[in-house]
Amino acid sequence: MRTACIRTALLGTILQAGLLAGCGGGEPSGSTAQPGTARPVRTSTDGAAGLPVDARKVMQERNLSPDDVTAALRTYMPSGRHDDFLMFASSGHAGQVIVIGLPSMRILRTIAVYTPESWQGWGFGAGNDVIAAGAVDGKVMTWGDTHHPGLSRTKGEYDGQWLFIADKAHARMAVIDLRDFETKQIVKNPIAISDHGGAFATPDTDYIIQGGQYGHPLAWEYADIEEYDTRYRGHATFWKFDRQRGRIDVENSFALELPPYWQDLFQVGWGPSDGWSFGNSINTERYTGGIEKGRPPFESGVSQSDTDYLHIINWRAAEKAFRDGKFTRVNGFPVLTLDTLKKENILYFAPEPKSPHGVDVAPGGDFMVVSGKLDPHVTVYSFAKIQQAIAAKNWSLDPYGIPVLDFDAVVEARVELGLGPLHTQFDQQGYAYTSLFLDSAVARWTLGGPYEKLNPDRPWSLIGKTPVHYNIGHLAVPHGDTPKPEGRYLVALNKWSIDRFAPVGPLLPQNLQLLDIANTGANMKLLYDMPMGIGEPHYAQIIRADLLKPWNAYPEIGWDPHTQAVSPHAPKQGDEKIVRRDERTVEVFMTAIRSHFKPEHVEVLEGDRVIWHVTSVERALDAVHGFMLPGFNIMLSIEPGEYQRFEFTADKAGVYPFYCTEFCSALHLEMMGYFFVRPRS
C-alpha cells in the first residue's frame, strides 16, 4: 500500500501534543479563571437602531415579543462570560445538590451527597466510607431526599466556605466543602428518622439546625399509634460545627425534645434575634390518621385547627443547658427534655395560621414572617414583641405545659396575599416576596416599620403578583435569607411544568423560572424558564459567584480530599509498584498522567484482597482522569493532584481491562491497562 499521502512525519508532533499538552489552552496551576472577561463592542450594522439587522429578522422569524427579546438579552451568556451568581439547589429525592448559574440558568454541575454518582466517582470506591457513616440501623442507604441547603455564615452572611444539607428521608446531615465541591461527612441523627431535610446555619455557623417533621417515638422505637400524645415526639437537633476540622462535632451536638406537632422549617435569627431560632408546625391537632379505618385522611385531619404553633427557641439557652449537663441520653445522644425546656426557658410557642410551611426572618432580624399555606395571609411576628410577651409572661399553656404567647401581643402585621402562601424571601429595598402555590404566582409586598423608607410603596401591603408556571413551592433571591439580600433576581421553584416543555414521557421536569425584580412597584418580569428534570429542588440559596474561591486543582500532588492534606500513602511518579503483602493481600501503587497509567499490568491471584492507591500527577486546570475496574463496581474521578485509595476482593479469575473514563487527551482511548486475576493453582 502506498503511504505517500500519509503524513508519518506528523506522528511525532501529534503524539507529542497528545502526551504533553493533550488539549489546548490550559491555565497554570493555582490560577483562578478570570470571570466576566469584557469583550469589545462591535459597531452595529444598523447604527440608528442599535440592533443588528440579523437580530430583527430573527425576532420576526421566531415571533418574539419585545419582552422576549429583553429577557433573552438579560440571560444570554456569550462564550466565556461567567454567571454572576451561583444557585445551590437541593434536588429533592435525587439526594444531591445542583449548582446553577444565574442569570443564564444553566446547570454547572451537581454535587453528589446521599446518592452514589459515578460521573463524580462518588460511592464507587471513593466516598463509600462517608456514605456508610450515614447508615440507618446498620444498613447503608444509597439515596436521600434533600430539601434545604444551608450555606455557612459569618455574622449572618454567606461566607462561601461550606454547604450543609439534610436528608429528609432518613434524618441525616451532610457537610460539603466548597473548596472542592465535595461531600466530606454524613451523620445519621440517632434520635430521629424524620426531619424536613433542612439545614440552617446559626449566624457564625456554631450550629446547624435540623428540625423534625413527622412525629415518631424518639429513636423511632416501636410504640403503638394510640400512644401518640405520650410517646411520639418531634425534635430540633443542633449539630455543632467545627470549622477548623470542617466537620460536624457529634460529641458536642444535642437535640431538643419537642411535642409531636410535626415541625416543619426552621430559621435562625440574627442581629436583635441572634441566639433564637424559629420553626413552624403543622399538626398541633396531633392527628394520627387511618383513612382505611374510616377516619379522615391525614390531609384533612391535620388541617382542622385554625392555627398551629410557631416554635420560638432560645438556642443559646439550650446550649447553656447542654453544657451544664442538663440533658438525658437517648440512643446515646444528648436530648434536652420537655421538662428542661420549660425549666430553662428555652421554648415558647405562638399561634400561627394555618399549617404554615415556612418561617422566614427579615433582613433586620426583627420580623419573622409566617406564610399561611391554608390561610391566605402572611403573618408577621415582631421579635421585640415576642420578648415583651415573654417578659410579661403573656401566655397560656399547651397540653405539654409549654407557654403559648398571646397571638395579638406578638403579631406586628398580617397581609393578605392570595391562595396558598408558602415561603418568603426579601430584598434590600424593603420588599418581601412570597410564593403562592395555589394562585401559581409570586406576590411582592412591603415590610413596614424600619423598612418603610426603602421604597416608595405603602408599608405592609401587597404591591403586585406575577404568575408563574406552575404552582410555586419555594423561591430564592440572592442572599435573600441573610441580613444583606441582593434583590436583582428571583427564582421561582415551580413544581409543575405541565405544558411548558416538549413532552418527555409521564414523568415531567419541574420548571424553575427566573424573574427580574430589580425595579420597584409591581414591576417584576419573567425572564427564563428552566426545565428541571434531574431532581426536584425544593429550596435553594443563591450566592454571588465572587464569594466562592474553589480550587482549580488540589494544592499538591498526592492530596487526599477527605483529610484535605497530602497523604503519606500517595504514590508519586517513581513510586509505582505492586507489592504482595501476604498470601492473600496485594497492594498497588499507581499514577495517572496524560495519557497512561503506570503500571499498565496489574496481576493478582484469585481471592486476593487488593488495596489500590492511585494519584493523578496532573497540575493543569481541567485535567481530570477517571479510573474504573469492570466487575468490581469501581469508578473513581481523579482531579489534578488527587489521591484515592480503594479496596476490594478479586473474587473471580479473568482478564479485566481498565481505562480512563474522563476524556483527557488525544490519546485518551489508549489510556488503559489490564488487571489480571490469575486462578490460584
Added chain:
Amino acid sequence: MRTACIRTALLGTILQAGLLAGCGGGEPSGSTAQPGTARPVRTSTDGAAGLPVDARKVMQERNLSPDDVTAALRTYMPSGRHDDFLMFASSGHAGQVIVIGLPSMRILRTIAVYTPESWQGWGFGAGNDVIAAGAVDGKVMTWGDTHHPGLSRTKGEYDGQWLFIADKAHARMAVIDLRDFETKQIVKNPIAISDHGGAFATPDTDYIIQGGQYGHPLAWEYADIEEYDTRYRGHATFWKFDRQRGRIDVENSFALELPPYWQDLFQVGWGPSDGWSFGNSINTERYTGGIEKGRPPFESGVSQSDTDYLHIINWRAAEKAFRDGKFTRVNGFPVLTLDTLKKENILYFAPEPKSPHGVDVAPGGDFMVVSGKLDPHVTVYSFAKIQQAIAAKNWSLDPYGIPVLDFDAVVEARVELGLGPLHTQFDQQGYAYTSLFLDSAVARWTLGGPYEKLNPDRPWSLIGKTPVHYNIGHLAVPHGDTPKPEGRYLVALNKWSIDRFAPVGPLLPQNLQLLDIANTGANMKLLYDMPMGIGEPHYAQIIRADLLKPWNAYPEIGWDPHTQAVSPHAPKQGDEKIVRRDERTVEVFMTAIRSHFKPEHVEVLEGDRVIWHVTSVERALDAVHGFMLPGFNIMLSIEPGEYQRFEFTADKAGVYPFYCTEFCSALHLEMMGYFFVRPRS
C-alpha cells in the same frame, strides 16, 4: 386568642382546592400538550428599528455584540414554547441518558439506565430486576459508562420508538422505551467485558450492533498477556431486537470473533450498503503495554503503525451463517469463529490511517468516512469500490488470514482537515462536519460525486473551520447519521471547558456548544455554550421532537411499566388492604391520589417479608407521586396510572413514617403514613 382576622371560612375552599385540583392547569388525560403555541407579536415601542428600547439598553449594559444578540434570539425559548429537536445524549460514566432540547440547550430530563437514580425511582424498589439482569459474574453493578445512543430506525431513519445504549465499562446493552422514557431491559454480553459503549441499529432495527474495544480472551477468562495474539480477541455482537416485545431477543443474537485489534466505533450502512457494517480499530499493532517494565506505554505502542484496519462486515451473511448453525458457543453464546468469517466471506479489512476513532456513513449510504485522529485527513471509502475490490479479490492477508483490501482500490478521496479528526456528521446540502480534537475546531468540508450539486462549493474540499471551546470529541447534527439529515444545527460535544464557566472546583463541566450551520460556505456560527456537569456525553443523536409520541400518563390505571400492560395485581380504589399470607409474610395493597395514601397505617411484625403493591390512580398530566420507606432503601416515582410492586424484609422493629416525595398538591406535605414494625413477642 382572637380569631377574627383568621378567615376560617376560607378553609373549606382551600382544602377543597387542595384535595380535588391540587394544582392549576391540568390537561385532560390522554391529550398531548400542544407545542409551539404562537404568541401575538406586539408592536415594538421603536417602530423604525424593530427592536425595543429596553433591549438596546440591555445590549449596551451587558456589552453584547451583534452576534451575541442574534445568538441569544436564536436560542431563547419564551415560556411555553417547545424546543424543535430533542437530543438524546450519552452521559459517559454517569451511566445514563440525558435528554436536551434544541435550540434552547436545556436539559429536559435524564433517563436512568445503568446507575440507580432515586428521583426517577430507578433501582430503589423499581427497576432493581432490570439492573440485576445485567450482573457481571453474578455481581450486580450499579454504574455504567454510556457512549453512543442508538435510536431505533425504520428504513434507516429514526422512528422515535426505542433507544438503545451500551455500557462500555462492562459490555452490556440497554433498551429504553420512548413511550414512557424508561429503561426496560439490560443484557450482559456473555463473551465480552469490554466494548465501546456503542449501540448501532441496522436500518430496520433487526439488530443492534455492539462492537468490542480492548482485546481480552473471550468470556474474559484468564490468559497470560504473552498469549495475546492467540488467545485475546475482539468482537462485534449482533443483538436481535424483537420490536413486538420491545426486547432484545438473546436467543437469536450472536457475535463475531474478531482479531484483538481493539475495535472502536461501528456504523451500519443503508441503501447501497444495506446489510453491511463498518468499524474502526486502533491496535492492529497488537501492542500489549507494560510501561512499568520499561516498555513504551500503550499510548505510543498502539500508535506506531501508519494504518489500522477498517472492519467491513457483511452482517446479512453473518446472520445467514448463524441461522445455518455455523457457530460455536462461548459461555453459552453463539460465536462465529474467525474461520467461519473467512469461509463465509463475512469479514474484510481495509487499511485506515491512523488509530482512527470514528467511521461515519454518508447520507447516500455510498461513502464511509474515517476520521484519522492521529492523521490530519479524513479518508473516504467508496462502497462501490469496496465491492469491486472484493469481487476482484484485490487483497492481501492479515496475520489471521483475513483479506485486507488494497487501500488505493477502495479509497475515493482524502481531505486534509487539521489536527485530530475524530468524528463526522452530515447535512442535506452535501456538507460533512468533522470534529478536530487538537485544533479544537469543527471543520466543514464537502462530499463529492453525487453530492457535488447540493452546494456551490468545490467537492472533496475543506471549506472552513470554526473554533470550539475546547477540544471537541463527537459532534451531532439532527438526523445527521441517517439518510436524511436536517442540518440546521450542530452540537459540538467539547471535552474541556477550562475558563468558560464560573469555577465550581477541580472537577469542571464539559461544554456542549450549539452551532448554526444553516448557511453555505464557511459560514458557521457559534450560538450557545451549555455547561455539562452531570455526566460526560460522548455521542448524541438529535431527533425532531414531533417524531416522538411519548405518553402523558399511563394508558390505564394499574399499568405495569415493565410489561407495558395493566397488571392483574394492581390495586385500584376500593382494593386497598393488608393481608397476612402466613406467619412471615404480609402483602400490602395501596393506592395513591392527591393528597393521601390508603392505607395510612401499615403494621407488620419484625422479620416479616413484606410484598407491597401501590397504584397511582391519578389521570392528569404531571400528577406524579413519590413513595418512600426510610431504612429499607425504597424510593418509587409513580406516574399517573402506574403500578409498582416491591419486596423487602422488615428486619428491625420501629416506627417509620412514609411520605410522598414528589410535590403533588397544596397538601403534599401531609401526604404521609406510618409503617409500624412491631417486635415479635
